[in-house]
Amino acid sequence: MTGEQRILIVDDERAIRRLLGLAMERAGYRVVEAENAREALSSLQIDKPVAVLLDLGLPDRDGLELVPLMKAGGAAVLVISAREATDQKVIALDLGADDYVTKPFDTEEVLARIRTALRHRLATDAPVVTAGNVTIDLLARRITRSGEEIHLAPKEYGFLAELARHAGRVVTHAQLLRAVWGPAHERDVEYLRVAARGVRRKLEPDLSTPSLIRNEPGIGYRLVV
Amino acid sequence: MNRRAPSEIPRPSPEALLREAAQEGRGRLKLFLGAAPGVGKTFEMLSDGANRRRGGLDVVVGVVETHGRVETEALVEGFEIVPRREIEYQGRTLAEMDIDAILARRPALVLVDELAHTNAPGSRHPKRYQDVEEILAAGIDVYSAVNIQHLESLNDVVASFTKVRVRETVPDRVLENAEIEVVDIPPDELIERLKEGKVYIPHEATRALGHFFSKSNLSALRELALRRAAQAVDAQMLDYLRAHALAGTWAGGERIVVAVSELASAEGLVRAAKRIADAQRAPWTAVHIERPRSARFGEDEQRRLAATMRLASQLGAQVASVPATNVVEGIKRFTEEARATQLVVAKSARSRWFELRHGSVVDRLVRETPGVTVHVLPFDEPQGTAPPPSKKIDRSADAWGRPSGYGLSAALVALVTAAGATIYALGSITNIGLLFLIPVMAAATRYGLRTGLFTSLLSSLAYNFFFIPPLYTFTIQDPQNILTVLVLLGVAFVTSQLAARIRAQADLAQRSAGQNAVLAGFARSLTTTTDRNELGTILCGEVCRLLEVDTVLLLPSKKGLELVSAVPPENRLETIEQAAAHWAFEHRQPAGRGSETLTASDWLFHPLAAGENVLGVFGLARAQGGDPIRSDQLPLLLSLLDQAALALERIGLAAEMSTITQLKERDRLRAALLSSVGHDLRTPLTTILGSISELKQSEVADPDLIASIHAEAERLNRFIANLLDMARIEAGALRLSLEPVDLTDAVATAAHDLKRQLGGHAIKLDVSPELPLVRVDPQLFHHCLINLLENSAKYADAGTPIEVTARRMRDGISLSVIDQGPGLPPGDETRVFETFTRMEGSDRKGGTGLGLAIVKGFAEAMGLGVAALNRDDPRGACFMIRFPETLLVKTGATA
8 A cells, every 4th residue: 555655755945845745645645845955864764755756956965965875765766857957867867766857847747757666666576577569578588569579689688678677767878788788888879779779670660659668868768668 | 740839729738648647656756866976865865765764654775885884874774674686697696676575575665776776687677777667667666866977868978078988877767757856065075075085986996086076077067967957847847737738838849850870979869869859848769771881781880770779769769760772862751751840960970072072961961851950969989989890791792793794894895896896997987995885884884883993994905905006005195095095984983883873772672672562461461360379370470581580479368478379389488588578568668688678588578569558579589599689670570560569459359349249149139038038938927827817716627727727838848948048058058968869769759758749740750760870969959859840840731740851961961850831931041040030020929939049059069050941842841950971970780
């Protein structure tokens, strides 16, 4: 039951906290609010939230510093940041944040992200991931589309599998490259582009409206589930 | 002539006001002026200083020589003394006044003895009065002492009756800006003090000074001192009168020109001219007439001339150098051009005989310059300082002509003789002699006087030998034939003189034309320059080429003077040279080697000044050492620098203009932005607020209202995002993080993000998956695409698709976004990318007017090109982004 699940909302704007609080309560979560890093950290100790909605622009501390602390406290972290702050998002994700939302946001989208993050938190090693009509069997290393098996090149499979392990959440370029090509290729984004192109050509019905793998410009990829 | 009309109302003269303004903020100088050593200047100065100190003023002693006199030493004791700086020079330690310590100490008043003192080599300034000027410029008052014989303009006068010439002189201008107190004791008393041993005289000068201290000399010196002091007071009074336009009488419109030569006596002439100019308060110019002979000056003559010109410029004259074939012509032309009213020349030292032959220069000047008062001053070569004879330059080659000339002339004579013999053989013709005019004239014209005379002599001999009876002897019987010989000689003489003069004139014209051509060429190359660095390259290169010196140009920047250009380019300046450059920049005067200041610097620096502003400093040096510039090159250099300064000023003004244009453009944008914000922010806000209050009133939430709130809020969001993007572009704050991007992927992502705004327009993607990746900033490119798609969706006819195609071109990739609709207003294809273009059109489609400007700004920041054009079938607009070949990512390896 979600009734016991507490969500910590960290933002220095009262109106935003209120809006997010209403949405969360509507979805059945208990809401704890903090307007700065100090309050957030003490609430992390006391309230033990399952997820944190963290605005990176805090008055007393850089929000990025809180990301690993929150993760260490056992909470899923959803970062809220401005549109231009691509670098910040990538850093937050690489520091362990589960996902990000861009201001101004849609509360439905925030809820969806929270759900994905929490689901993932409960069952980290789901062996089979389904996205639309595509099924990815991580144990058997098998991909099927509408029941028909599809053959991918090894790196294409690695790329898709890494996305499937974080299904619904964004995976940064660096994370993908590290996992599939090794730490030496952390910056070779063109490998990803080529792999994504290959996977899409084999799995997407219409290339102009990709529904399986979504590109987050400058950040990473997301498997849509 | 600029004579003042009597009815004209006196106006403050700008120069006088400037001079007075320059005095404000400067320290004041009080000079204790004495007629001779021993009158008690130092004592008087110290007593006066002590009075001021007791009055509470911060007084220090910069340098005072007590010469062991008890009274003076007692007086010094009460003062704070700034320790002197010790300078090692040729194994001796010399203690000089420490100007930096004084400037750092910043007292209100500093006492500096012996104004005319010459500093030890290696000091900042060669002369102490220059130290004092710098202290004054720093706003510190100075008391100083000097004897009348040290005054520059009186140097000659004093030397003429005392027979002692002092080498340490102080320019008159120092006196003119100072308050003067004459320290005066009667000559008898001074002689008494001398006898009592109370007057300090350097040991080695004792004998020489015995004569100096005669009563008649002392009386004369005393009179000079008093008169000069009175004159200085007069000058200050005049300055005051001029500055405040009080009606007074002073000569107006006088312009004085002094003609100087390379002789040592010219310095005396310059000083005299300075006195005349001072007395009349008139501007004056020293001019040197460059004759053909000047080109052959020895090094000593060059140096003397340079010294004279420098003295003149130090005494406040303008200096000029004018090429002309003879002095009278040159002076005449220059006085006309300069509209001089008075001319100062030295009485010719030439012999009576010379003057009979050539006419007196002075007579001709007086005759040929009507309306000009000519001052003729006697100037003997000063005794003991007569110029050492300049090194004999090998002129013989020139005067004697070439050996080949003699050979050819002799051959010609032989030829004529042969021709004559032939004619003679045909019949007795008496005027064969005339034939010999041909070789004589030819030789004289081509090879000069001596070859001419040689030829005429040879011709006479040949004529005599072959044609005059008795034949084949050198005896002449008929006196008529003697005449023929004389005529031949005369012709050779006259012709060669004429030819030589024409040749000299041509040479000069060529030189002066050459110089003019250089200047014109330089000016032309400068007019096209729009950049300070380019100007530096041209200036340094040109001066290096013309004068064969190393050059540097320093221009002021935020970090101080900065080396902009140098030839050879590896030239760098040492600390002392940088100091000289700074000094030249700040004091608007030359500094460094060959100037009066910081002579230890190997470089000579000239300020580049246009009007009131110093725009930079130009430095020159000779790689092999030696003075960087000869006197005859100085006018050319100064002209070049003048032109460079003008060009620099022009460049500065142009930069200012472009700043103003940018500011205007920014103002236009700001105005457009304000009106846009007024409209584009307020309209959606009005809808949102109105809808919300409507929602509050009603029982059931009307989905239409909510939808419109949503749409308007989205619109607001887009607008603010665009404003931020535009601000980032305008501020130049785009940080690019380039990475390979797949065009299909990028367009699809943009279309997905924009789904709601596309309003039912389908995206037809025609991008081959085989196209190479492009290296762009994914975020910026994403926003470019979003804005292009949004723009197309806005103007496309309802229900039509938007096509996005990418094509491989020969030199890159071209990505087009094509809509079906009315297209662009014809002729506006490029204007659509301008900021707020839409604002000026009548049609408002709810856009921000920023979208396409952002596309252009982002695209150009990434190195992409943009274009817009109309398409006919089906009608619509096409926007293109071009990726140059360099941005394509060639990847062979797939995963």
